């Protein structure tokens with residue numbers, strides 16, 4: 493399995509996703525500012541991965557301060573230092589809630605520690621670093637559970653009488669978008685490991701091609717039977733009995749309390765198509781992506797990305813040889829110079845189009861009132877497939 497994030501006691505490295513699938517190169521992240529830039533520039537992306545890298549970037553900076561004996565003695569000063577860095581990190585990308593959620597949770601850990609009798613600056617910093625490291629392990633564990641619950645749900649509800657399934661996914665939600673295994677791609681991985689995946693389809697995911705560059709790379713790497721389509725081919729694929737797509741499974745950047753889901757632009761179109769074709773439409777995400785403070789999808793801030801990400805495309809010249817494992821990536825313009833560009837990074841899929849939300853504690857479906865009741869995910873009564 494690919495590993496997007498490597499961390500060991502203050503040493504953080506991320507796989508530079510801007511160079512994938514052509515060059516597999518890890519880059520060091522030493523400070524919160526390095527982390528902020530890597531997230532903003534999409535060297536790391538995907539809701540869970542963004543949160544983990546942000547927290548570990550700050551942990552790395554604090555490690556370096558600790559080695560240089562520069563942690564303030566006062567617990568309150570250490571708390572303020574960490575709070576300011578967290579506030580800054582949260583400004584890197586607005587839509588995925590996992591980052592804000594991680595900052596809030598670790599901020600609370602730090603505040604609690606700073607209030608303990610005998611607390612010092614170093615004990616506050618140590619509490620933060622421990623929390624950040626635990627987050628990475630928890631995410632991997634959650635993803636494996638999501639994969640299991642999603643695969644079980646699909647086999648129970650979407651086989652249409654067959655013994656195996658074909659699944660379409662969008663964007664990248666795999667090892668590269670998380671600490672490992674993946675969310676929606678984790679469900680596909682789990683179906684594959686249970687020997688019930690007939691075929692996976694991944695959409696190109698314009699404009700930034702996370703599907704063709706990253707998901708396709710992971711599927712090839714992990715030898716999962718898969719086919720790439722352009723986003724515009726999804727309707728034809730769903731209408732094709734030979735493909736026999738049973739379910740569409742996507743990730744999420746933020747799920748509102750009513751189930752409306754912000755995810756990569758193009759997700760909403762797929763949900764509409766799924767409804768028309770009678771194909772199950774599922775969202776796979778850890779509970780850290782569910783934002784109960786946001787009641788409806790229209791409250792979610794949608795990030796606008798630069799025009800250059802739509803009108804330019806980057807890759808090696810066709811047939812260019814790799815030299816010492818390196819290839820030169822070239823940028824090519826693929827649109828008429830001067831055209832206006834609208835480039836929202838995400839869209840909102842209404843809850844009405846979603847059949848189930850797959851989390852690490854189970855799959856929530858709409859009740860008889862036609863509404864999602866997210867409280868079951870947090871009060872220990874989530875339905876198991």
Ligand SMILES: CSC[C@@H](O)[C@@H](O)C(=O)COP(=O)(O)O
Nearest residue numbers: 537538539663665669743744756
């Ligand atoms: C497991 S990640 C789920 C989503 O974050 C993913 O589908 C997505 O939309 C990623 O967007 P990106 O802009 O590449 O960060």
